[in-house]
Amino acid sequence: MAEPDQPSTARMIDYWLGGAHHHPVDVAAAGAFENAYGPCAAIFRALRDFLGRAVRSIADAGVDGFLVFGAGVPTCGNVHEVAPDATVLYTDVDPATVRLGQRLLADSDRAGYGYGDATDIGTVDPAQLHRFVPGWGRRPVGVVFLGLAAFLDDDTLARTLDELYEAVAPGSFLAIDFDSEELAAYPDALAMMGPAFRMRAPARFAPLLGRWQPTADGIVPVAQWRPAGAPEPVPDAFYGALAVKPAG
Template sequence: MEQASWVPSSVDLDRPSAARMYDYFLGGSHNFAVDREAAKSVEQIFPGMAGASRANRSFLRRAVRYLLAQGIDQFLDLGSGIPTVGNVHEIAQQSDRNAKVVYVDVEPVAVAHSTAMLVDNPNATAVQADLRNPDSVLENPAVQDMLDFTRAIGLLMVAVLHFVPDSDNPHKAVARYREALPSGSYLAISHGSLEGIHQDGLEDSERIQDIYRRTDSPLAFRTRDEVAEFFTTLDLVDPGVVQLSEWHQDSADAYISAYVGVAKKS
């Protein structure tokens, strides 16, 4: 397949990307035929996938607005994905034009598009780094230049940790991020789960997992208790770790089997 001039040379156009599939589900245009084929295979099994992706996006919006109301004006968005409508900087800078945002993703297309989109925005930037290596993120010069680690930060990990397998020790990685956060900071997480899904749904989920195993990011669903563990040492805000639809809901979203939570570092 011919590589378009704007596509980073490291991109494998013969292998679907979870980030680009998510972009497709959200109605974005930064995806390729291999991604659309895989995404449509998921939709054949679970026709509500696009709605579920939008529900996750809705939680991101609610979480960012909640953090803004708590006085947070700088954000570190890990696993930020490809820029589509409703990104963190758009939400935050509507309320505070000086709010600062750093997007971090390992996917080169996501970073390339984010960089292009932010070229005229002095208060937002994107870096290519792997969240599984916290020090490579926290010590990145662009992160250090944009964010003031002596002041509270909003750390966002929305719809990303279920792409980190247990073998990569995600709880250890998140603990490192928690440790680096200044007092008064917040952590927001959404995470896919199979809890409460009926048997037919579990069979469908296994078929969906088979599709994602072909990508660069196989799925790793977790229980509520496992998701809650990511918030260890932090103070959960009401209503705690709950199903996505139960967290500060402000509109009717499609059903998605996912746990979410927001917590503050004392």
């Protein structure tokens, strides 16, 4: 397989998480971003740890099927690794990331990877959805929506989350994160994120959830969401929440 000539955000995050599925072009891009902002590994570890705690909480509630949007590389504590008894469908819109994910999960009978655009649930392959998230629309599932809100305007994000709310059964969960205004103080790093990148003040987060109801934990910096011990001392770049479609 030829070395890619363009960096991938998914592989850059894999690098920051200490994974093995990245290339020199990704390491170089990660280094350039760190030169403009600062060390990122701890921040992305905190976000991945939030994912793990949220997924375990969903699994502890009896949910055993997950649909993951913007999944990136399915390693380093991703959903099927922290909920090994669940079935998981990972999706992404980047063809190279989808191919990598399919290769990594080729021998798994509990996790699959396919194309899926969170803003259009119809792009998810129905056969894969039926296989890896059985009972979709009929019994509770977990939806993972990390790393996406920052690239959707308010109207698109609110519509997308409402469509997902309509699609899932009562008792389903949504794990989501939002990007704070952390990068506002680092214009060079902010420029690297591209024109679609949207920072939001924390007060703007809750209204965008629409009918999804956050748990009592609220929407908090990811390191402060049900930490196992003292929260990691990382910048509040990401806020996270676990929300539910109430049963009954």
